[in-house]
Amino acid sequence: MLCEVIVGGNLALMDELVAPDFVNHNVVGTAEASHAVRVENFQQEIGALRSGLSDIAIDEIHLLADGDYIIAHTRSQGTHTGESGGIPATGKKIEAASISIVRFANGKLAERWNLVDRYGVLQQLGVIPRQ
Secondary structure, eight states, rough: OHHHHHTTGOOOOHHEEEEEEEEEEEOOOTSSSEESSSHHHHHHHHHHHHHHHHOOEEEEEEEETTTTTTEEEEEEEEBBBBBBTTOOOOOEEEEEEEEEEEEEEEEEEEEEEEOOOHHHHHHTTSSSSSO
16 A cells, blocks of 8 residues: 555555654665654655656565564666756656565554665666766
């Protein structure tokens, strides 16, 4: 259902799926952890992602569950049609792998640790040279 939020743009659905005190441990490209608390901050992050990649698609590669935790290895694709992370739209097609660990409590997403191949994305956008 979270794909319906990210791909479909149904941000209102997040109130049903995500705990109000949700904690997002999102690792940024610098390898520093950025912690955002509350569902509203997560909605802003998803909104920014969708505005940068308007045609985003997500494929699940691996999905593992253990108790209250799910680990998802995904591959996202989209066209860089809007400003994203301070980078103006390039119109380039990009693809990025990511791994997320999510914890559920009381039937809602309570916590997420997310790591995206931002280095690869920056190479695809031409911000840093390919090696």
